[in-house]
Amino acid sequence: MSRHPLLRLFPQFRGSELRLAWGMAGLGVASAATLASPWLVAQAIDVDIANGDVAGLTRRALLYVSLLGVSLTMTWASRVTLEVVAQRAMYDLKRQLFAHLVGHDLAFHDDHPSGSLITRVQGDTEALRVLFAEVVLMVPADGLLFFGMFGMLAWTSPALLPIVFGVVPVYLVLFWLFRKIGAPYFLKARAVKATLTAFLAEHVRAMPILQTFDREQWTRDRAAAINEEVFRAEALAQVQPVWYFNSVMLAQRGAMVATLLVGGALVSAGEVTLGALVMGIGYLRLMFQPLMRLSHQLSTLERARAAALRVAGILDSQPTIADPVEPVPWPGLTAALRLEEVGFSYVEGTPILRGIDLAFPAGTSTGIVGATGAGKSTVLNLLFRFRDPTSGRVSVDGVDLRDLALGELRRRIGLVQQDVHLFPGTVLDNLGGDRERAERALSRVGLSMDLDQDLLDGGANLSRGERQLLTFARALVDDPEVLVLDEATSAIDPETERTVQAALDRLKTGRTTITVAHRLATVRDCDQIYVLAHGEVQEVGTHDELLARGGLYAALAQLQGVAA
Amino acid sequence: MRLVFRWWWLLWKDSPIFLAQIVLLSVGSAVLLTAFPWLWQYAIERLDQPPEALREVAGWMVAAAVGQWLLYMVLQGSRSVMNATIQWRARQRVFDHLTELDPSFFRRWRTGDLVTRLYDDAGDKISWFLCSGVFRAFEALLIVVSSLSAMLWLDWRLTLWVAAPLPVLIALQAVAQTELGRRYLAVQRSISAINDQLATTFEGIRVVQATGLAPTVAEGFAERAAVQRDAEVHVARIQQGVFLLYGFGWQLAMVSLLLAGGEAVIEGSVTLGQFVTFEGLVMTLVWPMFDFGMFVSKVMQARVALDRLQELMDEPVPEDRWGTGSPDDASLSARGVAVRAEDGATLIEDLDLELAPGERIAIVGEVGSGKSTAMALLAGMRQPTAGSLLLGGHPRSQLDRATARRAVALVPQDPVLPSTSLRETILLGREVDEAVFERALTVSRLAQDLPALPQGLETRVGERGVTLSGGQQQRVAIARALVGDPAILLLDDATAALDADTEAAFWEALDRSLPHVSTVVVTHRLATIEQADRILVLEGGRVVQRGRHAELIAAEGPYQRIYGRIEAKARLA
Secondary structure (H helix, E strand, O other): OOOOOOHHHHHHHOOOHHHHHHHHHHHHHHHHHHHHHHHHHHHHHHHHHHHOOHHHHHHHHHHHHHHHHHHHHHHHHHHHHHHHHHHHHHHHHHHHHHHHHHOOOHHHHHHOOHHHHHHHHHHHHHHHHHHHHHHHOHHHHHHHHHHHHHHHHHHHOHHHHHHHHOHHHHHHHHHHHHHHHHHHHHHHHHHHHHHHHHHHHHHHHHHHHHHHOOOHHHHHHHHHHHHHHHHHHHHHHHHHHHHHHHHHHHHHHHHHHHHHHHHHHHHHOOOOOHHHHHHHHHHHHHHHHHHHHHHHHHHHHHHHHHHHHHHHHHHHOOOOOOOOOOOEOOOOOOOEEEEEEEEEOOEOOEOOEEEEEEEEEOOOEEEEEEOOOOOHHHHHHHHOOOOOOOEEEEEEOOEEHHHEOHHHHHHHEEEEEOOOOOOOEEHHHHOOOOHHHHHHHHHHOOOOOOOOOEEOOOOOOOOHHHHHHHHHHHHHOOOOOEEEEEOOOOOOOHHHHHHHHHHHHHHHOOOEEEEEOOOHHHOOOOOEEEEEEOOEEEEEEOHHHHHHHOOHHHHHHHHHOOOO | OHHHHHHHHHHHOOOHHHHHHHHHHHHHHHHHHHHHHHHHHHHHHOOOOOHHHHHHHHHHHHHHHHHHHHHHHHHHHHHHHHHHHHHHHHHHHHHHHHHOOOHHHHHHOOHHHHHHHHHHHOOHHHHHHHHHHHHHHHHHHHHHHHHHHHHHHHOHHHHHHHHOHHHHHHHHHHHHHHHHHHHHHHHHHHHHHHHHHHHHHHHOHHHHHHOOOHHHHHHHHHHHHHHHHHHHHHHHHHHHHHHHHHHHHHHHHHHHHHHHHHHHHHHOOOOHHHHHHHHHHHHHOHHHHHHHHHHHHHHHHHHHHHHHHHHHHOOOOOOOOOOOEOOOOOOEEEEEEEEEOOOOOEEEEEEEEEEOOOOEEEEEEOOOOOHHHHHHHHHOOOOOOEEEEEEOOEEHHHEOHHHHHHHEEEEOOOOOOOOOEHHHHHHOOOOOOHHHHHHHHHHOOOHHHHHHOOOHHHOEEOOOOEOOOHHHHHHHHHHHHHHOOOOEEEEEOOOOOOOHHHHHHHHHHHHHHOOOOEEEEEOOOHHHHHHOOEEEEEEOOEEEEEEOHHHHHHOOOHHHHHHHHHHHHHHHO
């Protein structure tokens, strides 16, 4: 637990060690080649030009070109290799995250809106990849370059060392100042921009109503005020890197002049060659870029750390609804599926179900009706173990659902949701991927369709009826013993309704069915109907019995015109 | 390209001084940048002379460095300020335009899309390019020109040698950047495909789990993620190539210099000092190469963003359809009014409605029967496509805009309250008598909540402040409508979140304090329906029944059914 969140990502790179090693080695070679080039120039000045050796100069230039070629090829190849390593690692991490999220329980999903999960899967892994590309990859190469320059100078002309590297503390102080002074401005700019987004969203949405109040001018003025605030924060934030960059630049120039003055004296004294002086100045230039990168790298590191923490938080959170240690095999539904004194609440103290008993005998059909908030959808959630009861239990032939393997349970119980929900991909993808079973399910609902057909944008290229039948077929793929039908809340046209109803009747035969309904017409032919109110069973019986009782059901029936 | 230029000019024309300043500073800084290596030759030549000679050159160098530092600080500072200014101007321009657009525009466009355009497209996507991007490329051009001039001045043959790789580098850079832009698009597409899949999966997680779709969905995700991975690796290949071009491209020039320059020095046609100056000048060309590449790659992005802004600017502002008159009284009258949606579907058909001053009309109907459209029509947010609609005896087109708008106030179903202080949210910048404001608070029953709020009327509400309950939000919306002292108040299911007692108290206070205000109300509250002077029953956009409660409830028809359902719901709840 105490390990740094970023260290936990190391296992992601398993299997890529070779690539990683060769990529890093390549970068090392590239850095060495970069280091060597000012030295070659120095040699050309001190040896070839000084001796008037044209042939030597040509040799040296060719050496330079080959070195450059090596450096370029190595840099490119190793950076691409490392990018591939990073991309693969993040790809694996994404898959792992996604699989974890898809298997997570409903309570988790209810707490985490899909937008935030998308940011975890896409945004946070991207932040980690950028960390790799910009920090993990660059820092060793930059470090090698930096210490390499130190070493080269120490080796060839130690007298220049203090003056060339004397500028480093100045750089570091500037860097420290930049982070200290700049940070508040960056924070402020970000905060103001968040205000701006909120302002825009609210006022764009409210524009028509603001117009009815004749508030256009006022809205424009307010926008102008916020815009001005954004301008101010933004300009101040943008100016920060400007002074930093220019001051570093000035320090570099100062160091060059100082090197020239001190080094010039050394050259005239014969202690240092002219070529070495030129090399020292060349190194001062090379030092500039890695140092400019540093501040960017630090903020990347901070962002990645936060991302790693969030990702780890998700991977560490275990679903509370999971397979038992030793699952009991599905007993086969011969007696009944039951809710036994089941109580349930999402929030302690506000019960949704108050100890209800429901029985769904094998081979029969049951309807569940009630007003919104009566507890119908909670019953559905309990049947699929999307939630576990707070008290009491749900059982099949006496076996608690919690003792069954989740996958098994959900294969045995099919869900038909009439609010169509299709996923991007092919028809086959939406039917679970097994060709044979998919074909069988399709023919069972009387739908002929190309399995490899792509579903565009939630099935926009299918008719309403086709989409509905497809969801029915999906429920039948595993040939479940129990079918739970969740009635659509939105109305459909009568034509589609007839097709859908015929298909529904076909798929119900020979199965235990439970229908959660808003419209009573849907459940009138059920063998028994439960009427729920305030988390309790208010009435139970057949359609005719309930009508005869003259209670809540009868009142609802009259309203909906299904009395006859 | 003309679009880019048009916007550029539009956003720059009010800052001629900055424009001139940036141009002049760019020239100055480019010259000084070149001067620095130029001075090297004198320094090198003085190396074998007494130190005073060298010190003089060093002094010049320091002067050039400090001068360049100053100029460049001001130059970059000006560019930063103008980046922010351009953002400000572009965003304000588009926003101002939006405030003038017809409500139908806001029905056609998603809020999220508009916000993205105002925030992103009118922000970072264009501001950097239209200032920094353009002027960095300009500066780069100046640096190239001044460096090359300096080189030519020193030795034209050597310059040819050194400059030979430059055009090749620039061409390669441009090709690579263009290709990169195309590849970026592929990455963008793969990302939206993934986001799409993630959204559908998480939103349909129940179905995924109940139907055992998890493995297939995960497979689909892996496929898409692999597409994204490969697209990004492809981008990286090109991008790393581009980095190398600007990171190492100058070294090609350096090789030329070594070969040709070294020989020239040996021959004696170039001094060693000039040779070192050449080296320094070659180095100054590194960054300009990069800036050219950036310019080429960003111009496409800026064009796309400007296109998206222009699309909004091309939305026509409805022509001025107002006059100068004022309404005679607090009456509303609709005769044979029809409203059609943008796609031609009929929303309201043949609507007749007479609201006399001080009267109250209730509109009831099923979901989708046209109640909200009717309210929008009366509020002036939708235009009748047939028939006549009179406000205080006149069509709106004859009335003064401010007067007409002030006369009618709508309380919408879903009140959108700007996050600011409670007072500001109610007033929306209108100046009203303290008495009117107090009355609005009392009648809307908001006054009773004030003591419980941390800073009373100054409490910040909304997203970044105190979250108001649904009932409080609705009362704020009512107060907001009443503050304008309207003659006609329209309540579109605007009291649903109030408890029955509060709502009763509201109507009672309204009748007592503002008896002259006429109201049209869409509601599901039985008491409110029953007390209305008249009830209109809407079905499929048509009035199918009208009359008082007592008459309607006695007659067979839709009213009985709707009333019965509301009653049953009230009992079940």
